[in-house]
Amino acid sequence: MSAHHIRNVLEAAMLAAGKPMAASELAQLFDEDGRPDKTEISAALSELAVHYADRAIELKETASGWRIQVRAKYAREIGRLWPERPQKYSRALLETLALIAYRQPITRAEIESVRGVAVNPNIVKTLMEREWVRVVGHRDVPGRPELLGTTKSFLDYFGLRAIDELPPLAEVKEMVDLNPPLVLLEADEPAPIAEHNAPHADVDDASEVVDVFAASDTTEAVDAKA
Numbered sequence: 001m002s003a004h005h006i007r008n009v010l011e012a013a014m015l016a017a018g019k020p021m022a023a024s025e026l027a028q029l030f031d032e033d034g035r036p037d038k039t040e041i042s043a044a045l046s047e048l049a050v051h052y053a054d055r056a057i058e059l060k061e062t063a064s065g066w067r068i069q070v071r072a073k074y075a076r077e078i079g080r081l082w083p084e085r086p087q088k089y090s091r092a093l094l095e096t097l098a099l100i101a102y103r104q105p106i107t108r109a110e111i112e113s114v115r116g117v118a119v120n121p122n123i124v125k126t127l128m129e130r131e132w133v134r135v136v137g138h139r140d141v142p143g144r145p146e147l148l149g150t151t152k153s154f155l156d157y158f159g160l161r162a163i164d165e166l167p168p169l170a171e172v173k174e175m176v177d178l179n180p181p182l183v184l185l186e187a188d189e190p191a192p193i194a195e196h197n198a199p200h201a202d203v204d205d206a207s208e209v210v211d212v213f214a215a216s217d218t219t220e221a222v223d224a225k226a
Contacts, residue, residue: 001030001034003044006036006041006044007048010026010029010041010044011048011068013026014059014066019067020062020065020066021064021066021067022065023066026066027041057071058071060159062156062159062160063156063160063161063162090123096111096119096123096124096127097133100127100133100149101150101154104149104150105149106147107145107147108124108146109145111148124148133149133151134149134151135148136148
């Protein structure tokens with residue numbers, strides 16, 4: 001089997017799938033007697049990444065696998081393909097999400113302590129419905145409050161392979177002054193679990209970290225679909 005054929009099959013599969021695909025899933029697309037090994041799959045993905053280097057689409061690796069997507073710089077124009085109003089989220093929701101991402105696992109009481117206000121139950125419900133947040137355990141204190149953490153779906157949506165790819169807090173603080181308008185396009189990728197502890201735990205002001213999601217290029221990324 002030629003490298004050209006392998007590359008074309010992978011490209012077609014990622015365009016058709018509409019979701020990230022792991023290398024093992026891509027390998028299963030081929031007949032067993034001629035299935036490419038991990039090295040060949042990796043080489044084909046590298047060639048595709050180079051092929052897209054100067055194009056409007058890119059090959060992106062996320063927590064769940066590989067996907068082909070429109071580059072963020074073209075999201076504003078491509079977003080006009082969908083005339084319905086994009087969903088927007090409140091700053092309170094984004095502050096809550098940012099605290100969970102940077103301080104996970106974290107309880108609602110700990111979120112309230114940082115933000116200085118009670119957490120609206122609808123905020124956590126929305127984050128769970130989006131499959132960005134889930135209960136990862138319980139704090140071993142009276143009442144055994146739930147511990148919240150992020151999921152693979154969260155990582156996929158924001159174009160991250162692991163939670164430690166979130167920018168350091170020093171960089172996030174520099175984003176705050178920019179404060180760009182937030183537009184999050186609907187995601188359709190369900191995913192199950194959060195497996196990491198956040199590396200940036202010293203968060204004492206939710207407003208300092210929320211803009212990492214508002215300013216993230218991937219919040220406006222659009223999947224390229226066939």
